Each structure stands twice: as structure tokens, then as C-alpha cells.
Amino acid sequence: MKNLVKLVVITSLSIISYTTIANVLDPNIFVSADQSAHSMEIKEAAMNYANFWNTGEEKYAREALFKDFKDMTPPEGRKAGIEGVLEASRSFRKVIPNLHVEVEHLLITGDYATVRYRFKGNFNGKMGDIQGKGQIIDFPAADIYEIHDGKIMKNWHLEDYNTFFSQVK
Template identity: 50%
Template sequence: MKYTTCFRPAIAALIFAGLSGNAISSQGKWLQPKQLIVDNSLSKAQLKANEAAARKYATFWNTGNETLARDALAVNFIDKTPPEGRKQGPEGAILASRAFRTAVPDLRCDVEQMIISGDRVVSHLHFHGTFTGTFGKLKGQGQKIDFIATDIYEVADGKIAANWHIEDNLTLMKQLGAL
């Protein structure tokens, strides 16, 4: 994992030694960003909480483990950019994951970079897998799926309270054969 910080050297040493990567309790089991960028205005506790929520949520998208979504998302979670018909709250994200995993059972998600600043976390996600299931009326023929998404999380009390997201749906729809 590549780290970029805006911290003074002493604070950066704390990040490298105890707040990022495998050093944070069970975070070693959570998806790690390839590049983590943090600002110098956060307390250690806020940085740890924001990173944990974002990494749990990314790991949910990588594995489909719904417990991680429930742990990462606030009960009153708001999707600020939902597709038409998506339910709000944690169940909306969980149902979306289930539906997409029906189409792409081997779906994987990498975090190319994660930026943590204030109460926001920006995650640049890279999704990939094989379309072997069904997506609406489309049946997969083994097409490779490879697209990116960017999420902006608002984190409050260690949980993602809101999410603004944009996916490269044009690429995805072409790969699914919908276009």
C-alpha cells in the first residue's frame, strides 16, 4: 500500500506505526487501499474511525459479506445518488450487492486510492469479475466486467451516514451487452 500524507513527520510516524494497514485491530481482514491519503486536521481517533468505516464498506463490496455493510453504515444511512427504485438505508446497498452478485458471482473490488479529510472519505473503487449470471433480462456469456466507481462518504460516529457515488455505467452496460 502506498501512503501519502499531509502530516508533519511525527504524526505521519504514528499513522504508519499504528493507525493504518494491518495494525488496527481487525482491519487486517478488511480491504486495504493501494494508496491512502490523509490530512493533518484529524485526531487519531477520527482518522481510525473514518478509515475503518470505509474499509469495512469496501470489503463488503469485495466479498458480499452483509455484516460488514451493517457494521459500516449508519442505521439512517442516506444514499444521496441512488438509482431509480433503490431503497434507502443499509438494506438498499445490501440489496444492490445481492442483485449485482447474481449477475457477477465472482465480483471483486479493489480500492485504488482512499482520501480521508475531515468527516469525509473518498474511495476510488475498481470492480471486476465475470458476467455469468443474470442482470435484469440479460444472461451472462462469460464476459469480463471491469469498471470504476468513486464514492464520497460522510462519516459520523464511526459509521457512514451518507454516500454520494458515481459509477462508470457506460462501460459496465457495454460489458454486460446492454448497449
């Protein structure tokens, strides 16, 4: 009986561990001039931020972003810093509750990471006067991060809103 209980516990822990690991993103394509500890630190910060957009979990944003993080290309009306990013994610997830992202390409050069994303989900919320009816959302975005001491200090980003808005009609 003890062996059966041990087997059930070990199997359960393995399933939980696998599920947790399966939710962590990896880039489809990863390019770095070197595989130094510095490059891996930059990759970790970039992927923590990607995991934030993939899950909406605040812990990933706080892990990825420098306390004085600056969005260099904020949309009009967005709060500055980490709080603005957290609010943007919550708002977008109201419109696309099953939002998830793929990291198609991660390029590391010096203190910078360039990430090519693909945002996917279904438009089921309400945005302005438009009520979602489950439309498929699939649009690209690109971010450039300046990273120091394992944290993103600055972010420049460009989302393909033309594609997004053509899909929510």
C-alpha cells in the same frame, strides 16, 4: 505425538488467520491530512464498507453504515437505507457471482472519505434480456462518505455504467 498435534493445530490456526487477513482490503493509495484517531476511525468505516462490496457479507455493511444511513444518489427504485444497499449487492452478485473490488485510492479530509473503486468479475448471470457468457467486468466507481462516530451517515456515489454496459454486450 503431543508436539506434532500442537504443531498441526498452530499451523492450521495460522493458515486460517492468514486467509482471514488476506480477505481484508487495504487501499492501494491512502492519503490523510493527519493520522489521528479520528482519521483512522473514518478509514475503518470506509474500509468496512469496501469489504462489504468486496465480499457481499452483510456484517461489513452493518458495521460501516449508520442505522439511519442515507444514500444521496440512489438508482431509481432502490430501497432507502441499509436494506437497499444489501438488496443491491445481492442483485449484483447474481449477475456477477465472483464480484470483487479493489480500493485504488482512499482520501480522508475532515469527516469525509473519498474512495476510488475498481469492480471486477465475470458476467455469468442474467440482466434483463442479456445472458452472461463469462464476459470480463472491470469498471471504476467513486464514493464520497460523510462519517460520524465511526459510521457512514451519507454516501454519494458514481459508477461508470457506460463501461459496465459496454462489457456485458
